[in-house]
Amino acid sequence: MYSRVVGTGSVLPGDPVTNDDLVARGIDTSDSWIIERTGIRSRHLAPAGVTSSVLGAEAARRALEAAGRTAADVDLIIVATSTPDKVFPSTACLIQAELGVSGFPAFDVQAVCSGFVYALTIADKFIRSGSNRRALVIGAEVFSRIIDWEDRRTCVLFGDGAGAVLLEASETPGLLATALHADGSLHEILEVPGNIRDGHVEGSPFIHMDGAAVFKVAVRVLGDIAHEVLEQAGMTAEQLDWLIPHQANIRILQATAKRLHLPFEKVIVTVDRHGNTSAASVPLALDAAVRDGRVRPGQSVMLQGVGGGFTWGAALLRL
Structure with a gap:
């Protein structure tokens, strides 16, 4: 028994917030500075009341619609998130309730920017074991x-959204x-060091990042893990149709493609x-790539994630 992605969905909250919009809000930066260093031109910011479970449930509905399935067909939900609605219950349980189903496993995975690849890998093992047949895997x-x-070094980088498969x-x-993979000794280069104690936040509740260190580690591990999964599958980089890395910084994407001798196209x-x-x-x-027709059935696609923890992962799939 194998597993296959049979539907995808995503959602971005509200209207795009451009770099110039951030400048207008009083952030000491510029459109050219952000684009040159990150490749980011806009992001989406969730309004009050729009949480990870709200976004995740909508992305899940769109993935189910694309697959021609309903929530009643699902028997597993795994949500990757670092920004859950609550300390508990899990965001996955909240999404399960929002979809109007119950009785099967629903849980969260916390691996930050690698979370979706972690969750997809876990779901694959559940399906291969024969215990489950259809899993919603969500990053929100x-x-x-x-x-x-x-902090202009970090506030320009991030946005809100959700995606699901x-x-x-499948027999194919x-x-x-x-x-x-993970290396906990690197946790300080990207973390939110605060926590809740006795009803108060201890430490900082905001993202802290050593950008130069993250860049160096990310480029190295993304290149290494790409070769690892290609070797597992008996393939070469030349046989890849598409590479979909974690969307953090255009320079990381370019460096990863260069390490793999892969055309950036x-x-x-x-x-x-x-x-x-x-x-x-x-x-x-x-x-986005499935819906605009670039990624098509039968093509080989590598997904990659790298993030705080420090964690990284990759999944090679055929659509």
Whole structure:
């Protein structure tokens, strides 16, 4: 038994917020400065009341519609998020309730920007074991709620959104190879160090990032893990139709393609439109490329994530 992606969906809240819009809000930056260093031109910010579960449920509905299925056909929900609605219950349980179904497993995965690849890998193993047949795998984030808007080094980078896939049992291989890694000794280069104690926040509740260190590690591990999953599948980079890396920074995407000797035309880029949406970025980019016709049935696609933890992962699939 194998698993295949049979439907994709995504959602971005509200209207795009451009770099010039941020400048108008009083942030000490410029459109040219942001584009030159990140490739980001706009992002979406969730209004009050729009949470990760709200966005995740809508992305899930769109993935189900694309697959020609309903929520009643699902028997597993895994949500990747670092910005859950509540400490508990899980965002997955809230989405399950929003979809009007119950009785089957629903849980969250916390691997920050690698979260969707982690969740997809876990769902694949559930399906391969025979315990489940159809899994909604969702990445949903409202990172705007943990941004320090006084820190121009980070506030321009992030946005909100959600993406989802329906993963279904199949006799034909779809998910060809996966790999996951982590190095907790690097946690300080990208983290939110605060926590809740006795009803108060201890430490900072905002994103802290050493951008240079993150860039260096990200380029190295994304190149390494790409070769790892290609070797598992008995393929070469030349055989890839598309690479969909975590959409964090255009320079990381360019460097990763260069390490793989892959033409940049084979890299799906959406970071310019929605910024870094953490666990949502990979399924957002996948859905965009499926819906605009670039990613087609039968093609080979590599998904990659890298983020705080430090975590990284990759999944090679055939649509």
